[in-house]
Amino acid sequence: MDKKTMKDIIQHKVEKIQPVIYGIAEYLHSHPEVGTEERMAADYLRHVLTTAGFSVTPLVPEKFPTAFHAVIGNGPFQMGFLAEYDALPEMGHACGHNLIAAMSVGAAIAFAAAAEENATIHVYGCPAEETAGSKVYMSEQHVFDMLDAAVIIHPSSETAIGGTSYATHPLQFTFTGKSAHVADPDYHGINALDALVDFYSRLKKLDTTFTEPHIIGAIITEGGLVPNIIPHRGVLKATIRALKTEYLEHTMLPQIRELAKQTAEEHGTALEMVHYEPLCKDMINDPRMDVYFAENFNLLHEKFAVKDDTYASGSTDVGNVSYDTRVCQPEIEIGEDIAAHTLGFASAAGSVYGKMQALTGAKAMAMVAVDVLFEPEFQQ
Numbered sequence: 001m002d003k004k005t006m007k008d009i010i011q012h013k014v015e016k017i018q019p020v021i022y023g024i025a026e027y028l029h030s031h032p033e034v035g036t037e038e039r040m041a042a043d044y045l046r047h048v049l050t051t052a053g054f055s056v057t058p059l060v061p062e063k064f065p066t067a068f069h070a071v072i073g074n075g076p077f078q079m080g081f082l083a084e085y086d087a088l089p090e091m092g093h094a095c096g097h098n099l100i101a102a103m104s105v106g107a108a109i110a111f112a113a114a115a116e117e118n119a120t121i122h123v124y125g126c127p128a129e130e131t132a133g134s135k136v137y138m139s140e141q142h143v144f145d146m147l148d149a150a151v152i153i154h155p156s157s158e159t160a161i162g163g164t165s166y167a168t169h170p171l172q173f174t175f176t177g178k179s180a181h182v183a184d185p186d187y188h189g190i191n192a193l194d195a196l197v198d199f200y201s202r203l204k205k206l207d208t209t210f211t212e213p214h215i216i217g218a219i220i221t222e223g224g225l226v227p228n229i230i231p232h233r234g235v236l237k238a239t240i241r242a243l244k245t246e247y248l249e250h251t252m253l254p255q256i257r258e259l260a261k262q263t264a265e266e267h268g269t270a271l272e273m274v275h276y277e278p279l280c281k282d283m284i285n286d287p288r289m290d291v292y293f294a295e296n297f298n299l300l301h302e303k304f305a306v307k308d309d310t311y312a313s314g315s316t317d318v319g320n321v322s323y324d325t326r327v328c329q330p331e332i333e334i335g336e337d338i339a340a341h342t343l344g345f346a347s348a349a350g351s352v353y354g355k356m357q358a359l360t361g362a363k364a365m366a367m368v369a370v371d372v373l374f375e376p377e378f379q380q
């Protein structure tokens with residue numbers, strides 16, 4: 001079968017399963033569940049995929065009971081579709097992950113219809129993108145290693161290809177001293193807040209010496225209980241980010257850790273450093289797949305912008321997958337002048353237009369999978 005025939009089959013299949021794609025988008029939207037609690041969403045998606053002939057098994061259940069792995073086909077080409085389905089507290093699907101699930105499942109079903117015996121098609125149910133970042137753990141467990149490529153599309157205020165995301169290391173520093181009455185003439189204690197504030201201002205200075213694109217955000221979350229007791233404990237939380245994982249891990253973090261140690265030593269406090277959220281790597285969009293998305297968006301009459309490789313607005317656990325296999329994560333427009341994590345975005349994610357765009361997204365993803373399949377290295 002040639003490429004064009006396969007892409008025609010995909011477009012027809014997506015139109016045919018429109019009720020399935022809309023069904024996912026609507027059900028998840030009207031039953032929003034936050035990260036690691038997406039039981040109804042995961043059950044619904046498992047059911048849809050089982051009905052479509054996929055065999056569905058738990059994936060990393062020891063850590064994420066709402067994760068799953070669905071497989072169909074047994075061809076040599078291993079294609080992954082990444083589904084997310086967590087919502088935000090009190091806002092519902094304000095990041096549009098209901099549409100991500102709808103697109104990825106729809107695309108996988110359509111690609112399976114076209115690829116026949118040439119491919120093995122995987123759908124990864126990836127919970128908690130907004131919080132625990134299940135893909136970070138999945139990546140550590142090597143679940144993506146055998147893939148030839150993977151795709152995911154994120155809803156947005158414009159359709160766009162390219163860009164990256166920040167590698168991020170959320171680090172908590174706890175300085176521990178000794179409490180004492182501030183007025184006790186004989187016993188002065190060790191002021192952990194002094195150490196912490198000193199570290200905070202030195203961190204600000206160090207920040208200005210880093211030469212590659214980066215961000216350091218820091219707040220003091222504990223700095224004493226009452227003013228007449230010398231604070232014995234001070235806690236600072238920082239989100240330390242860089243456009244490149246390598247720069248973050250090998251240049252920034254060692255210097256920041258060393259600075260914290262030095263400061264603690266000078267003040268005579270103990271110091272503990274722990275990361276309190278998952279460690280996301282930067283997103284490397286596969287350049288060839290970027291081009292395929294551009295070609296297929298053109299075929300589907302979907303206008304798009306192209307973002308610079310250094311453009312990043314946030315962090316995502318898809319970045320970790322991009323270190324395991326070729327990945328591409330473009331964005332698709334579901335409404336104008338909307339910003340993620342707002343109620344306006346949540347209503348766009350439940351709109352008729354949002355669902356129509358999910359059809360375009362599902363088609364584009366499956367058609368890109370065809371383009372990868374037709375690369376010489378996958379043709380014998």
Ligand SMILES: [Zn+2]
Pocket residue numbers: 095130340341
């Ligand atoms: Zn989000």
Ligand SMILES: [Zn+2]
Pocket residue numbers: 095096097129154
């Ligand atoms: Zn999101």
